[in-house]
Amino acid sequence: MLIFVNNLLAMRLLVIGFVALLMASCSSGKKPDDEAFLKSLESETTAGPGVDEEVINAILEQIPSPLEISVLLKESGSKYAPEMLNSANNLPKYNSNYKKALNLGVYGTDLGYTNIFGRNQDGIKYISSIKSLADELNIGQFFDVVTIGRLAANSKNLDSLLLITTMNFNHINHYLQSQSRDNLSVLLLTGGWVEAMQITCQTAVKNPKNKELQEKVGEQKIILEQILLLFSFYQSDSNMAALMTDLEKLKAAFEKVDISYTYKESTLEIINGVAVIKDNSSTTINITPENVEEIKNITNAIREKIIS
Amino acid sequence: MKKFVFIVLCVASLGMSPVPDQTCDSESFATACIPKLANGFNFLKSYKVDGVAKDKVEYSYVFTKGTQYMINLCANGNTTDGIVVSIFDKERNKVATSKVNGQFISAIAYPCNATGIYYIQYTFDDPSGHCGGSALGFKR
Numbered sequence: 001m002l003i004f005v006n007n008l009l010a011m012r013l014l015v016i017g018f019v020a021l022l023m024a025s026c027s028s029g030k031k032p033d034d035e036a037f038l039k040s041l042e043s044e045t046t047a048g049p050g051v052d053e054e055v056i057n058a059i060l061e062q063i064p065s066p067l068e069i070s071v072l073l074k075e076s077g078s079k080y081a082p083e084m085l086n087s088a089n090n091l092p093k094y095n096s097n098y099k100k101a102l103n104l105g106v107y108g109t110d111l112g113y114t115n116i117f118g119r120n121q122d123g124i125k126y127i128s129s130i131k132s133l134a135d136e137l138n139i140g141q142f143f144d145v146v147t148i149g150r151l152a153a154n155s156k157n158l159d160s161l162l163l164i165t166t167m168n169f170n171h172i173n174h175y176l177q178s179q180s181r182d183n184l185s186v187l188l189l190t191g192g193w194v195e196a197m198q199i200t201c202q203t204a205v206k207n208p209k210n211k212e213l214q215e216k217v218g219e220q221k222i223i224l225e226q227i228l229l230l231f232s233f234y235q236s237d238s239n240m241a242a243l244m245t246d247l248e249k250l251k252a253a254f255e256k257v258d259i260s261y262t263y264k265e266s267t268l269e270i271i272n273g274v275a276v277i278k279d280n281s282s283t284t285i286n287i288t289p290e291n292v293e294e295i296k297n298i299t300n301a302i303r304e305k306i307i308s
Numbered sequence: 309m310k311k312f313v314f315i316v317l318c319v320a321s322l323g324m325s326p327v328p329d330q331t332c333d334s335e336s337f338a339t340a341c342i343p344k345l346a347n348g349f350n351f352l353k354s355y356k357v358d359g360v361a362k363d364k365v366e367y368s369y370v371f372t373k374g375t376q377y378m379i380n381l382c383a384n385g386n387t388t389d390g391i392v393v394s395i396f397d398k399e400r401n402k403v404a405t406s407k408v409n410g411q412f413i414s415a416i417a418y419p420c421n422a423t424g425i426y427y428i429q430y431t432f433d434d435p436s437g438h439c440g441g442s443a444l445g446f447k448r
Binding site: 061064072075266268273282285 | 350353367369370372373399408411420421422447
């Protein structure tokens with residue numbers, strides 16, 4: 001077996017050496033067309049920051065969907081508050097790819113919020129804005145506006161509507177990553193997160209007795225750390241560097257929030273063919289109403305810059 | 309000369325890259341898994357589980373306290389084809405697995421009690437079954 005591997009290795013080295021020799025001997029005869037092609041490869045700029053895209057994609061994939069927060073807000077008994085959302089009429093303000101990607105994320109969160117609260121007619125306004133921004137970013141092919149509009153027309157289609165919009169955003173993220181436009185993916189995600197943050201903060205401040213909402217604000221510290229990690233790869237982009245500076249201010253406010261984790265082995269039982277886990281670990285989130293207020297104010301300031 | 313270079317490059321490429329004896333359409337399995345999430349769960353992510361050239365496939369996600377997550381598995385036929393999904397916390401403690409007492413379970417329900425980054429890892433117990441898909445959903 002070892003002899004076979006050695007022979008195979010020797011043969012490969014021989015072939016590689018021969019090909020290298022051949023290429024070196026031909027190099028002096030490079031045609032102008034070949035040179036132009038090689039030059040075009042060199043001059044092509046990629047949106048990636050020069051680090052392993054797999055690392056960026058892995059971080060992007062772990063950021064939770066803003067939909068989770070919208071569901072929490074509804075189940076906490078908080079009232080539907082469309083005045084907290086970005087106006088779909090702000091669309092003409094977004095002229096750069098930077099603003100378009102951020103506000104695509106913002107509108108995505110707003111659409112999810114209206115859907116969760118069953119206000120599909122409000123959602124339709126966002127679908128139109130989302131489609132416009134996506135088209136301008138050359139990712140409009142992932143939004144099947146006809147199907148989404150049809151589903152949104154009937155509140156009974158909530159599950160299908162949520163499914164198709166989540167799938168659309170997932171497809172967009174995967175596509176942008178595959179096209180080395182992951183900076184737009186980061187912006188899309190950040191816009192969505194900031195919008196969800198400001199909705200959660202405002203709702204938490206309005207409901208000071210709801211401890212779960214305050215904790216939900218506090219645990220965003222973990223998400224912010226991941227987002228800042230993503231931004232650290234794009235410091236050469238002036239827009240992203242400026243936004244990162246703002247997000248660092250938010251991080252400073254989050255430093256006052258303490259999250260402690262205690263691991264305890266989980267147990268499980270099989271119910272109807274599903275392994276149902278009992279998680280015995282826990283996190284304790286120490287956050288005060290003053291912390292929430294400070295985080296809310298900084299978040300609103302960042303969000304204002306994004307949507308204006 | 310061009311023909312000769314072409315032949316040499318072909319021979320070189322044959323010698324250098326392993327010819328895959330299997331292909332894995334993990335995208336189809338992942339998509340097929342989405343409607344198989346239990347009622348009441350909202351879809352979050354679908355995961356391709358292509359382990360044709362790997363021992364394991366891993367993703368990560370931030371799970372939040374108070375939310376119940378479901379991860380299911382899809383492979384050839386109605387079985388998991390020896391694919392096991394396990395969840396590890398940020399300290400790499402195993403908190404859930406779909407292989408229970410030697411039995412392969414096709415879905416895990418994980419009511420999260422501790423917010424943090426979790427690792428969703430797919431491993432392969434059957435040497436022939438390294439291809440599948442998976443979906444993640446949530447409910448409150």
